[in-house]
Amino acid sequence: MASAEQRYEVTCSICVEVYIDPVTLTCGHSFCRGCIEKVLETQKRFGAHTCPECRMRIQEPVILEKDDELYKKVEDLLSTLSNQVFCTYCINAPVPAAKTCMLCDASLCDNHLRVHSSSVEHVLIEPNTSIDKMKCPIHRKVLEFYCCDQALCVSCTLTGHHMGHQAETLLQASEKKIEKLRNILDKLNPKRDGVEKEVQSLQKHKRDVQEKTSGIAEKVSTLITNIKKQLEDLEQRVLGEISRQEEQVSLQVWDLIQQLEIKKEEMSRKMGHIEELCTMTDTLAILHERESDRIDYCEADNDDNNVHALRGLDLGLILLTLHTGLADIVTGTMRKNKVTITSDTNPDTTTNPIQSLNVYMDTDIFLDVNTASNDVTISSDLKTVSRTDVKQCRPDGHMRFESPQVLSLKHFTSRRHYWKVKTSKSANWMVGMAYISIDKKGDQSWLGSNAKSWGLERWKGQYSAMHNSNDIQLPQSPSCNKLWIYLDYEAGLLSFYEQGLPARHLHTFTAAFTEPLHVLLCVGTNSWVRIAR
Known part of the structure; x- marks a missing residue:
């Protein structure tokens, strides 16, 4: 019910009615827009505008601002009045x-109710604007009975279609209806409780997700920060390796330049001496000069080949340092955060960001038992070859080695690849690559003893590079039992490195590969070699 105070708040002081489109002047008083516009139009003749309420002078131009708060109060009051009965x-x-x-x-109202007739015919009910709905449309009498889903008056029960029916009073019918509704309510209550529990469960799930999201977001930020730090460290390591190689090559070039400068001065001295002889008039002196016309006087020294033997940057070592660093970051991150992925060993994949470097880390290299000699054992995972004194009973065949060697199942025909091997620390072994057409019997079958294989040998604590029966003793002494092997098939490069920080280059073979290359492992007494996963 709208109070007198509420009505006063929304009454315009000009028209004394509820506001229509209320606006406010700069002084703070509100009026109907139409009412104040008429007043302001009248005030034009006096050359000044004032508020009808407080008489405060209003500056030009007059601004009529819509009073949203007052507009809302008017709407609330009108809504209340529309639902009331007067x-x-x-x-x-x-x-x-x-x-x-x-x-x-x-x-x-209460006053008129006091003088209203109190006779039985005058039935009083709660205030209602729909009285017609409570009367019989035929007899215009109060509806008192209920039959066949229809409300009836007294006359309806005595005449017409409902004559003789067992009609109920409206109260009886409503009580039965209420009972039915209560039964339905009893069934709906547990269902509503179930829905409420589901809503609560979903809300709890939402809160849990929000909490987990916050935690995961924080962990991801920390993880990314850590990865950035590792990438920065890797960048410094790779750039440091590049700078180290550049400095090494620069020193070699500088030494060669110094040697060539000395050689150049010696040649200039010889040329000056010869030119002096050519201008002499003393024929006997010319003929007595024996040194300048010797056969070896103008032949180049063997050091001329040093320029051609000079190597550039070791791209394989740079790529391996970068690639293994990235692989370690990814692997370490996944292991630390318990992330599981499916290994994709297909070199054609483009989804692996590390493989975008065009260097493929091969972890799917397995040994071919059909090529293993009877002097070696192969582990169940086909990764390790070991020398044994117990002869294995493998059937002989044209693919089986007579010497203690074994080839890999996988072969390489393109691109850059690298893999890791681990060896016994003190025994003798050989690791390398070979064509499948390598001899399997006789002395020519050993790794490095033919033109179809290239290998690194450890023999009596020293490294050797072997190819086509050429044994090149390497200056480096073994310092660990873990190696990297790097292959650039198209460039014809096969390199061997010791793992470490930094990695140490041992030897690089250069060749024009014409057949698919297989990994070839050879083990001596009490030795073993394992291809790393």
Whole structure:
């Protein structure tokens, strides 16, 4: 019910009615837009505008701002008034009704209810604007009975279609209906409780997800920061390796330049001496000069080949350092954060960011038992070859080695690849690559003893590079039992490195490969070699 105070708050002081499109002046007083516009139009003749409420002078131009708060109050009041029932007989002002008379079709306030007839015909109900709905449309009498889903008056039960029916009073019918509704309510209550539990469960799940999201986001930020730090360290390591190689090559070039400068001065001295002889007039002196016309006087020294033997940057070592560093970061990150991925060993994949370097780390290299000699054993995972004194009973065949060697199942025909091997620390062994067409029997079958294989040998604590029966003693002494093997098939490069920080280059073979290359392992007494996973 709208109070007098509420009505006063939304009443325009000009028209004394509820505001229509209320606006506010700069002084703070509000009026209907139409009312204040008429007042301001009238005030034009006096050359000044003032507020009708407080008489405060209003500066030009006059700004009428819509009062949103007051507009909302007017809407609330009108909504309240539209739902109220007012006294039919109070014509000066709307007064809320206390009762509605079914016979008079009128609503009455408390004052008019005192003088209203109290006879039985005048049935009083709660204030209602829909009296017609409570009367029989045929007999215009109050609906009191209920039959066949239809409300009836007394006359309807005595005549017409419902004559003789066992009609119930509206109260009885409503009680039965209420009982049915309560039964339905009893069934709906547990269902609603179940839905409420589901809602609560979903809300809890939402909160859990929000909490986990916050935690995961924090972990990801920390992880990314850690990866950035590792990448920066790797960048410094790779750049340091490049700088080290550049400095090494520069020193070699500088030494060669110094040697060539000395050689150049010696040649200039010889040329000057010869030119001096050519200008002499003393024929006997010319003929007595024996050194300048010797056969070896102008022949180049063997050091001329040093320029051609000079190597550039070791791209394989640079790529391996970068590639293994990235692989270690990815592997370490996944292991630390318990991330599981499916290994994709297909070299054609483009989804692996590390493989975008065009260097492929091969972890799917397995040994071919059909090529293993009877002097070696192969592990169950086909990764390790070991020398044994117990002869294995493998059937002989044209693919089986007579010497203690074994080839890999996988072969390489393109691109850059690298893999890791681990060896016994003190025994003798050989690791390398060979064509499948290598001899399997006789002295020519050993790794490095033919033109179809290239290998690194450890023999009596020293490294040797072997190819086509050429044994090149390497200056480096073994310092660990872990090696990298790097292959650039198209460039014809096969390199061997000791693992470490930094990695140490041992030897690089250069060749024009014409057949698919297989890994070839050879083991001596009490030795073993394992291809790393």
